[in-house]
Amino acid sequence: MSGAEENTFPTGPATPDDGTAGPRSWIGKAFSSVSLSAAIIVMLSLGGVMYTLSIGAAPALKEFGLGFLTAEVWNPVTSQFGAAAPIAGTLETALIAMLIGVPISVGIAIFLTELCPEKLRHGFAITIELLAGIPSIIYGIWGLFVLAPYMQRHIQPFLIDRFGDIPIIGNLFQGPPYGIGILTAGLILGVMVLPFITTVTRDVFLTVPSLQRESAYALGATTTEVIWNVVIPYSKVGMLGAIMLGLGRALGETMAVTFVIGNAHRISASILAPGTTISASIANEFTEATTPIYTSSLFALGLILFVITFIVLSVAQYMLHRIKKAEG
Amino acid sequence: MDIYAKRKLINRLSLAFATVATAFGLFWLAIIMWTLLSKGITSLNLILFTETTPPPGASGGLSNAIFGSVFMNALAIMIAAPLGILAGTYLAEYARDSKLGAVARFVNDILLSAPSIIIGMFVYELMVVPMGHFSAWAGTVALAIIAIPVIVRTTQDSLLLVPDRLREAASALGAPRWRVITSISYRAAKGGILTGVLLALARVSGETAPLLFTALNNQFWSTDLNAPMANLPVVIFQYALSPYVDWQKLAWSGALLITAAVLFINITARLLASRDRSTKRI
Numbered sequence: 001m002s003g004a005e006e007n008t009f010p011t012g013p014a015t016p017d018d019g020t021a022g023p024r025s026w027i028g029k030a031f032s033s034v035s036l037s038a039a040i041i042v043m044l045s046l047g048g049v050m051y052t053l054s055i056g057a058a059p060a061l062k063e064f065g066l067g068f069l070t071a072e073v074w075n076p077v078t079s080q081f082g083a084a085a086p087i088a089g090t091l092e093t094a095l096i097a098m099l100i101g102v103p104i105s106v107g108i109a110i111f112l113t114e115l116c117p118e119k120l121r122h123g124f125a126i127t128i129e130l131l132a133g134i135p136s137i138i139y140g141i142w143g144l145f146v147l148a149p150y151m152q153r154h155i156q157p158f159l160i161d162r163f164g165d166i167p168i169i170g171n172l173f174q175g176p177p178y179g180i181g182i183l184t185a186g187l188i189l190g191v192m193v194l195p196f197i198t199t200v201t202r203d204v205f206l207t208v209p210s211l212q213r214e215s216a217y218a219l220g221a222t223t224t225e226v227i228w229n230v231v232i233p234y235s236k237v238g239m240l241g242a243i244m245l246g247l248g249r250a251l252g253e254t255m256a257v258t259f260v261i262g263n264a265h266r267i268s269a270s271i272l273a274p275g276t277t278i279s280a281s282i283a284n285e286f287t288e289a290t291t292p293i294y295t296s297s298l299f300a301l302g303l304i305l306f307v308i309t310f311i312v313l314s315v316a317q318y319m320l321h322r323i324k325k326a327e328g
Numbered sequence: 329m330d331i332y333a334k335r336k337l338i339n340r341l342s343l344a345f346a347t348v349a350t351a352f353g354l355f356w357l358a359i360i361m362w363t364l365l366s367k368g369i370t371s372l373n374l375i376l377f378t379e380t381t382p383p384p385g386a387s388g389g390l391s392n393a394i395f396g397s398v399f400m401n402a403l404a405i406m407i408a409a410p411l412g413i414l415a416g417t418y419l420a421e422y423a424r425d426s427k428l429g430a431v432a433r434f435v436n437d438i439l440l441s442a443p444s445i446i447i448g449m450f451v452y453e454l455m456v457v458p459m460g461h462f463s464a465w466a467g468t469v470a471l472a473i474i475a476i477p478v479i480v481r482t483t484q485d486s487l488l489l490v491p492d493r494l495r496e497a498a499s500a501l502g503a504p505r506w507r508v509i510t511s512i513s514y515r516a517a518k519g520g521i522l523t524g525v526l527l528a529l530a531r532v533s534g535e536t537a538p539l540l541f542t543a544l545n546n547q548f549w550s551t552d553l554n555a556p557m558a559n560l561p562v563v564i565f566q567y568a569l570s571p572y573v574d575w576q577k578l579a580w581s582g583a584l585l586i587t588a589a590v591l592f593i594n595i596t597a598r599l600l601a602s603r604d605r606s607t608k609r610i
Contacts, residue, residue, distance in 0.1 A: 025504065027504075027506050028504045028505050028506040028507075031505075031506040031509070031510075032418075032422055032505070032506070034414060035414040035415065035417045035418035035421075035422065036418050036422065037414075038410075038411050038412075038414035038415035038417075038418060039414075039415040039418040039419060039423070039428075039429075039432045040432075041411060041415070042411075042415045042432060042435060042436055042439070042476060042477070042480060043431065043432050043435045045439065045450075045473055045476075046435045046438060046439055046442075048450060048454070049442070049446060049447065049450045052449070052450050052453040052454065053446070053449065053450070055453070056449070056453055103349070104349045104352055104353065105349075106349075107345055107346040107348070107349025107350065108346070108349050108350045108353050110346040110349075111346040111347055111349065111350040112350075114343075114346070115343060115346060115347065116350075122602065124350065124354075126595070126598050127354060127357060128350075128353050128354070128357075129594075129598070130357060130591055130594060130595070131353065131356065131357050133530055133590050133591055133594040134357075134360060134534075134587060134590070134591075135533070135534020135535070135536070135561070135586060135587065135590055136534065136535075136536060136537075137534060137536040137561050137564050137565060137583070137586075138360065138364070138534070138583050138586065138587050139360075140565075140568075141564060141568045141579060141580070141583050142360050142363055142364075142583075144568065144569075145363075145367075145568075145576075146359075146363050191353075191356045194353050194356075195353075198353070222335055222336070222338075222339035223339055223343060224335075224338055224339040224342040224343065225335070225339070227342075245441060248441050249441060251443070252441075252442065252443025252444075252445070252446070253443070254443065254444065254445045254536070254537040255536045255537055255561075255565065259568070259569070279443055279445045279537070282445055282449070283445060283537055283540060286449075286452075286540065286541055287540065287541065287544070299449065302445070302446055302449050305443060305445075305446065306442070306443075306446050309441075309442060309443055310438060310442075313437070313438050313441050313442070314434075314438065316441075317434055317437050317438070
């Protein structure tokens with residue numbers, strides 16, 4: 001969402017006679033080659049990540065085959081490994097994070113674009129973005145020492161009493177209130193993705209032509225109706241991109257989750273139960289992995305995480321790219 | 329209730345929701361900061377900066393971890409800044425409409441949001457396994473790989489905001505392309521590029537996961553780049569999860585230090601950015 005004017009400067013690949021064919025034309029060549037090399041290094045690093053993960057994961061994938069994705073067993077003693085529990089935990093926590101984070105983020109974006117007094121806008125926006133600045137480990141330590149005890153004493157017993165007896169839904173709220181677990185991790189992730197979704201959504205909202213907004217107001221629409229019928233339909237694709245961006249973050253988040261998820265390699269119906277995610281498993285067990293097959297299984301987990309986040313982030317890029325084009 | 333009253337009510341409710349949502353976001357920031365201050369400030373004293381990490385039960389500080397963090401972050405940014413700025417230059421000045429540029433831009437945006445723990449695993453395979461041990465070098469490289477995409481992105485965006493008329497004017501005076509970039513584009517986008525470098529520094533300052541498998545930790549004062557090096561994030565991780573109360577206290581102090589540093593860098597970067605209007609926030 002750049003505010004640049006139409007760019008028409010010819011920026012093709014540097015030709016051999018780039019610049020003036022004088023005594024110092026080699027500088028131009030050198031400069032363009034060096035910056036091209038830097039761009040290639042960036043691209044190679046992504047390739048390198050893919051390559052090393054695949055190499056590292058190969059022994060485990062050979063050993064367990066596709067069953068690795070569906071097996072719940074994770075037993076270092078008998079060298080039996082399966083990724084089902086971390087995959088499930090990763091998806092569950094990310095889903096909870098989205099259910100909490102998306103409505104709140106859109107709410108904040110609406111506040112920042114439609115309601116906030118002009119003077120306070122910049123300050124509010126920066127403050128929300130500072131949430132993104134807080135390191136993951138801080139969310140982790142805070143979640144463990146402050147949020148988890150609070151969840152254990154107040155929130156979880158309430159959920160168990162209130163919803164535990166309802167058929168079907170009740171299964172989600174079973175078991176003792178540990179404080180830590182899937183729900184607590186999802187809640188922290190929900191807060192962590194707020195700034196990312198908010199910032200992009202706000203930027204997309206700001207691209208809605210004021211003519212459309214004003215026309216709707218002129219017809220007598222309320223602010224809410226303008227948001228629902230003009231702003232959101234116009235920004236749909238960009239909002240989806242923002243949400244996918246947040247989802248990508250939530251799926252890969254490590255430290256905040258490692259502290260509060262409970263690190264249990266099993267799948268429970270209850271969201272109050274301890275579980276694990278892909279990144280938390282890797283963070284906890286990587287330096288303790290004693291056998292090659294154990295290390296390789298952790299690499300296989302990393303590969304799965306990389307593939308999932310790669311797909312999610314690609315979709316996000318594609319959507320946000322379309323917005324840019326439309327603006328063009 | 330007539331239709332007007334109903335529309336008014338819905339309007340009020342949804343605007344109230346938006347306001348509450350904003351309050352919710354600000355509430356988390358406030359409560360986390362308050363916890364950090366109240367728990368971290370009690371043991372914030374000079375010892376923290378002069379003594380190394382203690383064994384359980386003894387008194388000590390975080391000097392080795394503070395040094396390690398500052399050292400590795402600085403080195404990582406020194407590696408990442410030239411690479412990131414050059415790659416960003418290529419994307420904005422040489423490859424605006426090329427296929428290669430589009431691919432590089434896409435790859436960079438993926439790297440920007442890729443889980444940092446995966447970068448840690450990559451560097452573990454790349455450096456720790458061949459070297460046979462954890463080292464500050466490996467930690468630095470992992471942090472640099474995380475910093476580069478941020479710098480590439482901000483450099484590219486800042487350069488794209490420089491009006492082409494300036495470039496055309498310089499070309500018309502006979503300046504070769506490299507001269508246009510170095511004397512015109514860079515000068516105009518200076519603030520934005522600096523902001524990007526600062527944001528990258530803020531981003532790597534709090535990174536923990538990649539350091540777990542690369543620099544690991546060191547109980548002692550160490551300046552050896554080929555040995556494991558203490559650093560605040562890993563110390564916080566290990567001490568917070570330990571059963572010793574005095575270690576947990578140190579973890580809180582470290583958490584306060586890191587957050588204060590990161591937020592300070594962040595705010596500085598944003599102030600720079602808002603002072604010169606040539607930047608777009610990430």
